[in-house]
Amino acid sequence: MSRNRSLEEIQKDIKTLTRVPSEFIHAKLDELAEEVGELAKPNWIPCSERLAEDAVICYSKEGDMLIGFLEKSETGYIACDDDGTTLHNCVAWTPLPEPYKGE
Template sequence: MIDEKKLIEKLEDEILRIDTESTPGCGNLYGRDASVMKNTLNFAIDLINEQPKVGEWIPCNERLPEQSLNSVFGYDTFRERCVLVQYYMNNWILGNHETVNIVAWKPLPEPYKGETE
């Protein structure tokens, strides 16, 4: 897993460096000039931004999980806390079938598998 925000920051720093320096050898790097390198880095940033974000909260007005009894983490505004919740039949429910007001959610992490010998 990578920190996409740090990667984007590093790529943006590289774009600024290309802008502010005479980047020695830049014109010869894989036969590309500075503008092509900047376009390529911007393209990479766009691709990263389009990917689903691991571990980030997903606002409900942006996207909902599939309807199932699989649990996700949800932020409940009534209780002002994170809860383990299911999205089922267009409702957010706790394990005791109580409905809650979830405004953002995120999938549970992958289960720990331990080390294989």
């Protein structure tokens, strides 16, 4: 499933379903549900592929996570946060979500 479509584009597709035959609606709803599910999944990027320039969520091969900055070391990839906590053996990272804006 491609993650190239925005949530707004998917919502537009849902609105158009009110004007089509019902057999098409069921097939399209299944497709849209899968697409929305894909959007909700974090997009993990291997450290070996590229490093982030900003703070990110880092994931280690032991299954631990830390919000911090990634760097390459002699032994692999390490993440460090503002308090000096480090996470060794990082294998992947994902961008931080958008900040909460309130209601």
